[in-house]
Amino acid sequence: MRLVVARCQVDYAGRLTAHLPMATRVLMLKSDGSVLVHSDGGSYKPLNWMSPPCTVREGTTDDGQVEWTVTAKAPKGQTPDTLRILVEEILHDSEHDLGIDPGLQKDGVEKHLQELLAEHPATLSAGLTLVRREFPTAIGPVDLMCRDEAGLSVAVEIKRRGEIDGVEQLTRYLELLNRDPLLTTKGAVRGIFAAQEIKPQARVLAEDRGITCAVVDYDALRGLDNAEDRLF
Amino acid sequence: MRLVVARCQVDYAGRLTAHLPMATRVLMLKSDGSVLVHSDGGSYKPLNWMSPPCTVREGTTDDGQVEWTVTAKAPKGQTPDTLRILVEEILHDSEHDLGIDPGLQKDGVEKHLQELLAEHPATLSAGLTLVRREFPTAIGPVDLMCRDEAGLSVAVEIKRRGEIDGVEQLTRYLELLNRDPLLTTKGAVRGIFAAQEIKPQARVLAEDRGITCAVVDYDALRGLDNAEDRLF
DNA sequence: AAGTGGATCTCGTTT
DNA sequence: AAACGAGGTCCACTT
Numbered sequence: 001m002r003l004v005v006a007r008c009q010v011d012y013a014g015r016l017t018a019h020l021p022m023a024t025r026v027l028m029l030k031s032d033g034s035v036l037v038h039s040d041g042g043s044y045k046p047l048n049w050m051s052p053p054c055t056v057r058e059g060t061t062d063d064g065q066v067e068w069t070v071t072a073k074a075p076k077g078q079t080p081d082t083l084r085i086l087v088e089e090i091l092h093d094s095e096h097d098l099g100i101d102p103g104l105q106k107d108g109v110e111k112h113l114q115e116l117l118a119e120h121p122a123t124l125s126a127g128l129t130l131v132r133r134e135f136p137t138a139i140g141p142v143d144l145m146c147r148d149e150a151g152l153s154v155a156v157e158i159k160r161r162g163e164i165d166g167v168e169q170l171t172r173y174l175e176l177l178n179r180d181p182l183l184t185t186k187g188a189v190r191g192i193f194a195a196q197e198i199k200p201q202a203r204v205l206a207e208d209r210g211i212t213c214a215v216v217d218y219d220a221l222r223g224l225d226n227a228e229d230r231l232f
Numbered sequence: 233m234r235l236v237v238a239r240c241q242v243d244y245a246g247r248l249t250a251h252l253p254m255a256t257r258v259l260m261l262k263s264d265g266s267v268l269v270h271s272d273g274g275s276y277k278p279l280n281w282m283s284p285p286c287t288v289r290e291g292t293t294d295d296g297q298v299e300w301t302v303t304a305k306a307p308k309g310q311t312p313d314t315l316r317i318l319v320e321e322i323l324h325d326s327e328h329d330l331g332i333d334p335g336l337q338k339d340g341v342e343k344h345l346q347e348l349l350a351e352h353p354a355t356l357s358a359g360l361t362l363v364r365r366e367f368p369t370a371i372g373p374v375d376l377m378c379r380d381e382a383g384l385s386v387a388v389e390i391k392r393r394g395e396i397d398g399v400e401q402l403t404r405y406l407e408l409l410n411r412d413p414l415l416t417t418k419g420a421v422r423g424i425f426a427a428q429e430i431k432p433q434a435r436v437l438a439e440d441r442g443i444t445c446a447v448v449d450y451d452a453l454r455g456l457d458n459a460e461d462r463l464f
Numbered sequence: 465a466a467g468t469g470g471a472t473c474t475c476g477t478t479t
Numbered sequence: 480a481a482a483c484g485a486g487g488t489c490c491a492c493t494t
Binding site: 001003005013014015016017018019020021023024025026028030031032034036038039040041042043044045046047048049051052074080091092094096097098099101102103104105106107112219222223 | 233235237248249250251252253255256257258260262263264266268270271272273274275276277278279280281283284311323324326328329330331333334335336337338366368370371372373
Binding site: 274275276277 | 472473474475
C-alpha cells in the first residue's frame with residue numbers, strides 16, 4: 001500500500017469519461033494495482049478509482065511531469081478502462097506493508113436480533129417469557145423457546161428477512177416439538193415467525209399454518225435495550 | 233485529512249453490527265469527521281467506515297490504549313450508529329491540508345445533446361438508426377454507434393463546439409472501429425462529426441478525412457423531443 | 465424535503 | 480461462470 005498526497009489531475013475513460021481538475025488529493029495505491037483518488041470530504045466513495053485487476057504504469061510526460069496510467073484488465077473482446085493521473089507536485093509519499101487482512105465479520109442482524117428478543121420477548125406477544133435460547137431439537141436449535149400467559153409453549157424463529165424457507169423451518173420445528181409430551185401438557189406448541197421484514201408469500205404461508213407473524217422494529221428494540229442499560 | 237496506518241480493531245454498530253479483528257490497516261480521517269478503514273486490497277469500498285455528518289472522539293481505554301469513537305448524527309428518535317476503533321500501535325500518522333476540491337466533471341452539456349441525438353439519429357443523416365450509446369473502444373466510448381439504410385456502421389462524435397481535437401478523436405475511433413470485422417461486413421465504418429457549431433478548420437480536416445459534418449440545431453431537437461412527449 | 469432510478473455500482477448467494 | 484438480489488448502498492435528479 002502506497003499513500004501519496006499530491007497536486008494532480010485525473011482523467012478516466014471507460015463506461016463514461018470523467019475529469020478531475022488539478023488539485024491536492026490523496027492517492028491510495030493498493031498492492032493489487034488498484035488506485036483510489038480521495039478528496040477531503042464526501043462519502044466513502046472515491047472521486048475516481050480503478051478496480052482490480054489492473055496495472056499501474058509510471059511514466060513521465062514531455063514536460064517531465066510524473067504520469068500514472070492505470071489500465072484495467074479488459075473483459076474478453078472489450079476495451080480496457082484507463083485512469084490517467086498527471087502529478088504536478090508530490091506532498092507526501094509513503095509505503096506500508098499491511099499484510100493480509102482477516103476480513104470483516106458481519107455478526108448478522110439475526111444474531112443480534114435474537115439477543116435483543118431474548119431480553120424482551122414480550123415485544124413479540126404480550127406476557128411472553130423466555131424459557132431458553134437455542135432450544136435444541138433433533139433437527140437443530142429453535143431460536144427462542146418461550147411460554148405465554150396461559151402456560152403454552154411458544155417456539156420463535158428469528159430471521160432478518162422473513163421468507164418462505166424460514167416458515168418451512170419453523171414448521172418442521174413445530175412438528176417435532178408437538179411430539180414432546182412435556183411441551184404440550186397445556187396444549188399444542190404455538191409458533192411465532194419474527195423478522196424485520198416479512199415477505200407477503202411467507203406471511204400467507206405462515207398464517208395458513210397457524211403461525212403468528214411478528215415484524216420486529218430493530219431500532220426500537222435497541223433503544224429499549226440502551227434505555228435499560230442506562231438504568232443499571 | 234489525517235492519514236494513519238495502525239494495528240487496530242474496529243467495531244461497528246448501526247443498521248448491522250460488524251467486527252474487524254486486530255490487524256494493520258489504513259485509517260483515513262477526513263476533516264468533516266468521516267472515517268474510512270481500508271485494507272490493502274478489495275475495491276473502492278472501505279472495510280468499514282462512518283459517513284458524515286459524524287464526530288470523532290479520541291479517548292483511552294483502561295489499558296491505556298488509544299480508542300477512537302465515531303458517532304453519527306442520529307436521525308430523530310433513533311439510536312446513533314457508532315464506529316469504535318481500538319488502536320494497538322500507530323505505524324504512521326500524518327496530517328494534510330487538501331483545500332477544497334473542484335469536484336468531478338462528468339461531461340454534462342454534451343451529454344444532453346447525446347441523449348437528444350440518440351432519440352433522433354435520423355436528424356443527423358436520413359435513415360440513420362441507433363445501435364447503442366457510449367459504444368466502447370480501447371481509447372474511450374464512441375458517443376453514438378448507428379447504422380445507415382445500407383447497413384453500414386456509423387460512428388457519431390458529439391461536441392458542443394466542433395474543433396480540431398474532436399475530429400482527431402473521431403478519427404482515432406474510426407481507425408480502431410475499422411479493425412473490427414463485425415462492424416465492417418458491409419463496408420468501412422462512416423464517421424459523423426456532430427456539433428452545435430463547427431469551426432472552419434475542423435470542418436476542413438473532417439471532410440479531408442471523409443468524415444461528415446452535422447451542425448446540430450439544439451433548439452429544434454428540443455422542440456422535436458417536446459412534441460413527441462406531448463403526443464404520448 | 466421526500467421519492468425515484470441509475471451506478472465505472474459492490475458484494476454476496478444461488479443456479 | 481453467469482444471474483439475481485440486497486445494500487450501513489451512494490448519487491443525482493424529480494416532485
